[in-house]
Amino acid sequence: MNLRTLRNPPLNIARGQRAETTQDSRMIMPGQRYRLETAADERKNDRLLLKSVTQRNWSRVGSGVLETADGKTEPCFVKQYIDRTGATHRDHLRYEYDGARVAASALGDTVIVPTLLLKDEQRLLNIFTQVELITVDELLREDEHAFWQYYPLLLERLADVLAQLEASTSLVDNSSLPVKVRDYRSRGLALNFKGFEIRNTGYRLPLTSCNGNSPTILPPVVMFDFVRPYLAPIEEAAAKLLISIGLLNWGKPLTRFIKGPDIDMLDMARHYIGDWTHRDALEAELAIQRGFRFDAIKGANRSESGLKKIGLRSIGHRYLNQLEKWVESHYE
Ligand SMILES: Nc1ncnc2c1ncn2[C@@H]1O[C@H](COP(=O)(O)OP(=O)(O)OP(=O)(O)O)[C@@H](O)[C@H]1O
Ligand SMILES: [Mg+2]
Secondary structure, three states: OOHHHHHOOOEEEEEOOOOOOOOOOOOOOOEEEEEOOOOOHHOOOOOEEEEEEOOOOOOOEEEEEEEEOOOOOOEEEEOOOOOOOOEEOHHHHHHHHHHHHHHHHHHHHOOEEOHHHEEEEOOOOOEEOOOOOOEEEHHHHHHHHHHHHHHHHHHHHHHHHHHHHHHHHOOOOOOOOEOOOOOOOOEEEEEOOOOOOOHEEEEEOOOOOOOOOOOOOOOOEEEEEOOOEEEEEEEHHHHHHHHHOOOOOOOHHHHHHHHHHOHHHHHHHHHHHHHHHHHHHHHHHHHHHHHHHHHHHHHHOOOOOOOOOOOHHHHHHHHHHHHHHHHHHHHH
């Protein structure tokens, strides 16, 4: 998530609409039925019926039904790697395919990893089982009380996920995975994913009501959008989680963005997962996020006024400086 998201909210595409400025004939549309081009022979006659489609910054996502030749149907979630400008990203298709498969085998017993059902190379589609979910950041914005009720249990589960990533170097066939060498000390390598962060985590719906009491059972946790799998120090995986938790207030709504990182949220995260990482790894992750977010402002939308850009930039700088201060004061 970055400032592009702040300026360009996801666009729901209505049935029959042709809103795109750059039209790629492969763009999926709601209400359409597609015959799939897949390498899996037994699924060659599957059809995809799309009910809704949303254009996001980097992809189009949709929900629909997968119909097999023998008449079975299955609700599915679809991602097409065509971005907001109409450009296609075949590498994203491959990375997400690889990430989803590796994550399912490594983490499938710890969290729900939506099953990757099919890939259609021609149409740039990955098709997953549909999971009714609310993401952690959506819950924070929609029901902050519920967010805090589940948060400690979620952090315990994320500690299990980190343990599993560390154990997975021997469980998964890693021979084909790239190894990222970092210049800081580490207790060892772990499986990691480009998309491993808190915004790609959610709860399966419905959330059980706790009648105002603290819940003792966590709703099933779902993780998705893993993207490229690789091996790197375990400290990097934990740093990605912690820094992304520190960035949960980034962007929308402006009131949260202005407040900066939520220190209570960070302190609690440190309690549960803080020992998995160290200052160098956290600072490296923060530097990546800083570059990524400010490049996005530099290349901002032409219609955005200079004043607004300057405002966003100064709020963003202050936000990241606060996060950096938190890291410096808690890690030597
Ligand atoms: N299997 C699934 N079933 C139902 N909904 C899903 C599924 N996977 C993801 N989603 C929903 O779709 C949203 C977008 O998915 P995803 O994060 O994969 O896309 P994205 O284009 O990478 O978005 P972003 O750039 O914001 O990370 C998620 O936030 C989640 O709410
Ligand atoms: Mg995502």
